[in-house]
Each structure stands twice: as C-alpha cells, then as structure tokens.
Amino acid sequence: MQKRHIAIAPILLALGLIAFKYFTAEKVVNPETGKEARVALSKEEESVLGLQSYKEVLSKSKVVEEGAEVDQVRRVARRLAAATGEGGKGFKWEVSVVDSKEVNAFCLPGGKIVVYTGILPVTKTDAGLAAVMGHEMAHATAHHGAQRLFQDDIYQTAMNGAQQSIADLDPEKQRAVMAALGAGAKFGVILPFSRDHETEADEMGILYMARAGYDPRESVKFWERMEKMSGGQPPEFSSTHPSHGTRIARLKKFMPKAMEAYEKSDKQASNDSN
Numbered sequence: 001m002q003k004r005h006i007a008i009a010p011i012l013l014a015l016g017l018i019a020f021k022y023f024t025a026e027k028v029v030n031p032e033t034g035k036e037a038r039v040a041l042s043k044e045e046e047s048v049l050g051l052q053s054y055k056e057v058l059s060k061s062k063v064v065e066e067g068a069e070v071d072q073v074r075r076v077a078r079r080l081a082a083a084t085g086e087g088g089k090g091f092k093w094e095v096s097v098v099d100s101k102e103v104n105a106f107c108l109p110g111g112k113i114v115v116y117t118g119i120l121p122v123t124k125t126d127a128g129l130a131a132v133m134g135h136e137m138a139h140a141t142a143h144h145g146a147q148r149l150f151q152d153d154i155y156q157t158a159m160n161g162a163q164q165s166i167a168d169l170d171p172e173k174q175r176a177v178m179a180a181l182g183a184g185a186k187f188g189v190i191l192p193f194s195r196d197h198e199t200e201a202d203e204m205g206i207l208y209m210a211r212a213g214y215d216p217r218e219s220v221k222f223w224e225r226m227e228k229m230s231g232g233q234p235p236e237f238s239s240t241h242p243s244h245g246t247r248i249a250r251l252k253k254f255m256p257k258a259m260e261a262y263e264k265s266d267k268q269a270s271n272d273s274n
C-alpha cells in the first residue's frame with residue numbers, strides 16, 4: 001500500500017522564502033504614528049498604479065465637471081491635502097466627483113480621490129465631508145494598500161508551501177487542511193491587519209481634518225448619521241468595518257489629540273459652507 005505523508009521540504013522552502021521576503025521588503029514609517037510597516041510597492045510604483053486605476057474608474061463613470069458639489073469637494077480636498085504634511089509628501093492630489101447613488105468615497109495610492117455624489121447627503125457639511133475624505137486620504141498616506149499587498153504575498157507563499165507539502169494526502173483531507181489554514185490565516189492575521197488600518201485611518205483622518213480647520217467632533221456626527229442609514233455602508237467597510245459604535249468610541253478616544261490640533265488651526269474651514 002502506498003504510504004501517504006506530509007512532505008516537510010516544501011514547508012521549509014516556503015518559510016525560507018517568507019523570511020527572505022520579510023527581511024528584504026521595503027519599509028515605510030508613518031510620520032503621524034511613528035509605526036513602521038513593510039510594503040510590496042515603492043512609492044513610485046504606488047503612484048503609477050494609483051493613477052492607472054483613477055483613469056480607469058473615471059473612464060467608466062459619469063464624472064461631474066462643475067457645480068456646487070464639485071466646488072465643495074475640491075475645497076475640502078485642497079484644505080485636507082495641505083494638512084497631510086510629511087505623509088503627503090510627493091503626492092499629486094487630485095479629486096473627482098462621480099454621479100452615483102453609491103454611498104462611497106476613496107483615495108487611491110499617490111493621492112487620487114473619488115467622491116460619489118451618493119455620500120454627500122450623509123456628509124452634509126464641509127466638516128462632514130472632511131471626516132470621510134480625511135479617513136480615505138489617511139489610508140493612502142499610510143500606504144495601507146501596499147502593506148496589504150505585502151501581507152497577501154506572504155500569505156500566498158505560505159499557502160503554496162502548505163499545499164505542496166500535503167500533495168500526497170487524499171484530496172478530501174487536502175481540502176480540509178487548506179480550508180483550516182486559510183480560515184486561520186484570514187481571521188488571525190489578515191483581518192486584524194485590516195482592522196488596524198481602519199483604526200489608523202480614523203486616528204489620522206480626524207487629525208487631518210482638525211489641522212485643516214474642521215471641527216473633528218463632526219466626524220462622530222457623521223458616523224451617527226451613517227448609523228441611522230440602513231444598508232448605507234460603503235463597500236470598503238463591508239469586510240473590515242468595525243460596528244459604528246466601535247468606531248465612534250474610538251474616534252472619541254482620539255479626540256483630545258485632534259482637538260489640540262483644531263485649537264491651533266485657523267478654524268475658518270468650518271465656515272466655508274455657510
């Protein structure tokens with residue numbers, strides 16, 4: 001009878017490859033939090049990819065060229081961009097408004113922002129809009145996309161190693177092992193990373209809005225409005241999104257630091273929309 005076993009060599013090979021990738025990876029330091037992270041792309045590569053996706057999204061969308069909504073979005077983006085400081089260095093900020101019912105906004109690597117008109121009834125004021133855009137811009141300045149790509153690469157390498165090491169087991173057992181490993185890595189490693197990114201974007205986002213002169217407490221009001229809207233969560237939040245209550249509690253925790261920045265700002269921004 002043929003002996004079925006788990007091969008060790010592919011696992012060792014995968015571990016070696018992971019160690020190599022880990023230690024040779026490019027690193028970024030977040031100037032706001034001081035945290036260091038490994039990334040899969042250089043800042044230049046990020047900008048190129050960001051611009052590509054931006055053009056692609058816009059080519060498939062109904063872009064609003066002018067009007068009060070565009071004026072508001074541009075005004076808020078300009079103020080926020082100036083408040084990103086060191087993190088936004090080298091960014092070529094640009095913003096477009098897309099006519100869509102989607103309650104969403106995002107910022108691509110390198111600083112290309114897209115705001116859907118569907119979110120404007122929820123953001124209501126310049127400060128509300130600054131809460132969303134600040135959060136999205138923070139994802140970009142913190143290089144969360146490139147960090148995510150690095151994590152996915154490590155995850156894939158590990159899963160390939162595991163797959164090869166159990167290639168001799170019968171298919172049913174293989175499936176069970178891979179499912180267990182996959183779920184473990186997803187819930188144990190990848191999702192917590194995403195949640196960390198959400199926390200970081202919340203912290204940096206209200207700091208950006210405060211520095212830009214928007215009252216950071218408006219972010220809490222925005223999330224309360226989101227909470228009242230049923231089924232209105234932006235897609236970005238579907239998998240990694242903490243409950244609104246968790247987010248609001250977290251924003252309140254970061255508030256003293258943001259209020260300090262707000263006190264030092266010119267506070268004119270919040271009056272823009274009046």
Ligand SMILES: [Zn+2]
Pocket residue numbers: 135139197198201236
């Ligand atoms: Zn986010």
